[in-house]
Amino acid sequence: MKPLISPEIEAYALAHSRPESSIRQALREETERTRDDAVMVVGPLEGAFLQMMAQLVGAKRVLEIGMFTGYSALCFAEAISEDGTVITCEIDEEAAAIARRYFARSPVGKNIEIRMGPAIETMRTLTGPFDLIFIDADKINYVNYYQRGLELLAPRGVMLIDNVLWSGEVLKQPPPDERTAAIQELNRAVAQDPRVTAVLVTIRDGVLVVRRKT
Ligand SMILES: C[S@@+](CC[C@H](N)C(=O)[O-])C[C@H]1O[C@@H](n2cnc3c(N)ncnc32)[C@H](O)[C@@H]1O
Structure with missing residues (x-):
């Protein structure tokens, strides 16, 4: 992932945002030590943003598509109320094994349900409403996740979609590969969807914040 924000600005923003919990720091450091794909972790600044969004909508039910080693799921579990639930979807058993160890160590880990x-397919079996998705x-499935997510989203809920700037590749026409094309298609679909209103936030790799029109 190519950083879109200068390291100095990133560090300044981080220093002036909600700090990372010690358990998330340990999880992030283990992921960085043991996984080549650790760059996928949202990290402390976007993590603080996700927590703020969850708290602003008073989220009790959160659905996450793409858990990896569990960092963002822990962000949500830490931010929502004690009787809240985070349902998180994953296909990688090795990543999930790391997540399970850290969820077991966290006081809020019991509020996270992993769906392998x-x-x-998992989304088809779930019943809404979810306050935050x-x-x-x-990325190939982003439009499918968005469409099904909208069916599951609470009327005043929020959907957050990660990596929508894709290291800046979204500017390229024609798109250089299938994943870039899929993200461009998602961004277009949301912008043209009369049911929703959205803002593309230039945090980290781009987060699209979507809610229904009222
Ligand atoms: C970008 S990572 C998620 C990072 C995570 N949100 C975090 O901040 O630590 C994407 C994850 O989606 C998972 N994934 C990919 N395709 C999937 C699918 N079809 N269903 C469920 N999970 C999938 C991958 O195994 C990977 O762990």
Whole structure:
């Protein structure tokens, strides 16, 4: 992932935002030590943003598409009320094993339910409403996740979709590969959807914040 924000600005923003919990720091550091794909972790600044969004909508039920080693799921569990639930979808058993160890160590880990298997199939089995839906899995399915997510989203809920700037590749026409094309299609679909209103926030790799029109 190519950083879109200068390291100095990123560090300044981080220093003036809600700090990372010690358990998330330990999880992030283990992920960085042991996984080549650790760059997928949202990290402390976007994590603080996700927590703020969850608290602003008073989220009790959160659905996450793409858990990886559990960092963002822990962000949500820490931010929502004690009787809240985070349902998180994943297909990678090795990543999930790391997540389970850290959820077991966290006082809020009991509020996280892991659903293994292709997320689109899991989403078909779920019943809404969810107050917050975070989409952060395979980009090829982003439009499918968005469409099903909208059916599951509470009327005043929020959907957050990660990596929508894709290291800046979204500017390229024609798109250089299938994943870039899928993200461009998602951004277009949301912008043209009369049911919703959205803002593309330039935090980290871009987060699309979507809610229904009232
Ligand atoms: C970008 S990572 C998620 C990072 C995570 N949100 C975090 O901040 O730590 C995307 C994850 O989606 C998972 N994934 C990919 N395709 C999937 C699918 N079809 N169903 C469920 N999970 C999938 C990958 O295994 C990977 O762990």
